[in-house]
Amino acid sequence: MKEYLKGDEWNIVEEGFNPDFNKISESIFSLGNGRFGQRANFEEFYSGESLQGNYVAGVYYPDKTKVGWWKNGYPEYFAKVLNSINWIEIDIKVGDERLDLATSKILDFKRTLHMKEGYLERQASVQLPSGKQVKIHAQRFCSIANDRLAAVQYTVTPLNFDGTIEVSLGLDGDVRNADANYDEHFWEPVTRVEQDDCRYLTMRTKKTAFDVSTAFYYRAYRNGTLFQPVAESLTREQYVGYKLQIDVREGEEITLCKIIALLSSLNVAKDDLFNESQAALASTKANSYDDLFMDHKRAWIKKWAESDLVIKGDISAQQAIRFNIFQLNQTYTGEDPRLNIGPKGFTGEKYGGATHWDTEAYCIPYYLRTADSRVAKNLLLYRYHHLQKAIENGEKLGFTDGAALYPMVTMNGEECHNEWEITFEEIHRNGSIAYAIYNYVNYTGDRRYLADYGMDVLIAIARFWKQRVNWSEEKQAYVILGVTGPNEYENNVNNNWYTNTIAIWCMKYTMEVLRELEAESPSDYQNILVRTQLDIERETGDWKQIVDRMYLPENKELGIFLQQDGFMDKEQTLVSDLDSKHRPLNQHWSWDRILRSVFIKQADVLQGLYFFEDQFDLETIRRNFDFYESRTVHESSLSPCVHAILAAKLNKEDKAYDLYFRTARLDLDDYNNDTEDGLHITSMAGTWMSVVEGFAGMRVRGNSVYFSPMLPKQWDSYSFMMNFRDIVFQVEISSEGIKVSNTNAEKDLSVHAFNRYHEVKASSQIKIVNKQ
Known part of the structure; x- marks a missing residue:
């Protein structure tokens, strides 16, 4: 860590010049x-x-x-x-x-x-x-x-x-x-x-x-x-x-x-x-x-x-969140569907500046909630317009019949990443693109997007998963072999739980939306069958069979999902046992040593629990969180935010705050000794998610916004703006409860907080007190 910047709510200030930090500052003080x-x-x-x-x-x-x-x-x-x-x-x-x-x-x-x-x-x-x-x-x-x-x-x-x-x-x-x-x-x-x-x-x-x-x-x-x-x-x-x-x-x-x-x-x-x-x-x-x-x-x-997030009582946290919001807002405006968000934005060259799955998993939630819905829609259209390229990418690897494998890294839809364990194996990226379609439709209510664009992508992704699995006679189940999950400190593993889980979800969601469209809009449904040449009975029958019989590794004795087959063969050391002189591991250990270790680069099983939390009870999430968080070194910028959100859900306030602070100040304090290469733009959206989805517990269910708030003891209060279905509203959370202010002059807002329903009339505000 390099704590050489002054604390200030609205400014990043460097006093005195240290040449050793100059490339770091060149990144931090970037403009766009x-x-x-x-x-x-x-x-x-x-x-x-x-x-x-x-x-x-x-x-x-x-x-x-x-x-x-x-x-x-x-x-x-x-x-x-x-x-x-x-x-x-x-x-x-x-x-x-x-x-x-x-x-x-x-x-x-x-x-x-x-x-x-x-x-x-x-x-x-x-x-x-x-x-x-x-x-x-x-x-x-x-x-x-x-x-x-x-x-x-x-x-x-x-x-x-x-x-x-x-x-x-x-x-x-x-x-x-x-x-x-x-x-x-x-x-x-x-x-x-x-x-x-x-x-x-x-x-x-x-x-x-x-x-x-x-x-x-x-x-x-x-x-x-x-x-x-x-x-x-x-x-x-x-x-x-x-x-x-x-x-x-x-x-x-x-x-x-x-x-x-x-x-x-x-x-x-x-x-x-x-x-x-x-x-x-x-x-x-x-x-x-x-x-x-x-x-x-x-x-x-x-x-x-439209997008400020105010934290009172904690200058370092306030400075950090505004820095992250500032960089996001100057990197992507949503004006052009041909553009996307590179991991470094306009601040450096590392990773080629191209599009990764970070956009769908981390950035879309931020832009969905802080901007007009067309901004997030343009991010989805970017992938829709690249669908034919994704099908061609699949064909290069032997997939057929319209199966799409979206690229790990791209500028124009064509795969351009060249590390085999990622290019060929980190196939979970397909799942995050499907999940982003669900996330957008669930948040905006824009079901027209599914009929016009989204179903083409979902069907092509489901076709990929069908061809990527194989039947295991030994397990009497479908398996997915030779993959790399989100945890890139594991390569070429079998049955990564997250990958298998998101494959199941993609096929289930595709079938669910097809059924809904058939009932709601038969003409759209028929158009989709024609333009995708979908053999509805045969293909959905195959998908259902895989969904019903997919193998998901678990350890029943510990009550956890296994990151992949053989994970328990590793020596089960904890991050707390590591000498700090070895961190970050990727700058001190050989790759062989990292691959043989139990240490996890970023959320993997926990990424799945974050996406699909409604499928699991709280104790299941708790057991998996306790097991995997203690083995995670957070050497990916994408890691701390997911852990922070889950920690807040589990009411682990200190852990949630520590992880928020790490993700928020990742670049400002150069946690991973790599800020000089450019900022971690896409993970900055995760900082915002850590507050809004983590501490505030924001979720969308049906036509309502839900909050289950936590107030970190370091903060007096926090507040943020949100745009939900063309209703811009402000949420302020303090020790007294929640205040919700609806700025829309025509529409009422449906809010659930402290397990109670409330309606916030147009151009009005309400205060909600926790009566427990």
């Missing part, structure tokens, strides 16, 4: 607007350890797979989110000395992420090797009011000298990915344009031929007054910009405002990119930097009004 994002790299040159990164949503490169040996079915490439044109550059030279915080003496330093208004600010005073001292003040934002725009305001002040400073500011397309498998340059230049006071640079990805066009103009101010410095154009093959010569006096503030437009061919036709870039910049010229900034801040105020 749903279309593109930027790590918190310095505007000026920095020769120290850094991961430069500007990423554009949906733009990727198929980097050739790098493996020790090839296996049938391996993807030919691993899709990489691309480090794109560097637009933040404002490089400073004082005389012959380059301003570089790695080689200068830092007199003071403060970096602040202002989450309420959505911008990054940095202040520093430095002494160059010559003894000259300068102060810098940098501020930037990626506009969410207009997702084509970004802006930088950079002020440099000489503190103890008069002289000349040289400023280079431009657009640099000569960038590379740190994670390139063969150190390949993924971009090639298309155009450089110098027109009037604007500069334009367009780069194209090799192979995928995405064009990214970035443009800017600047304004210079001396002590707040606009002036025109001596300027010359700077151009190279992949660079365009200016070099400015500015005479300065001691104490004089020189401010440079850089207004940027960033567009890609994902959203604009290539032939129109230049004109659209021109128009984007032209639209800003009647406004000042402050005007653009104010529009951006107003948009953030609206976002917080």
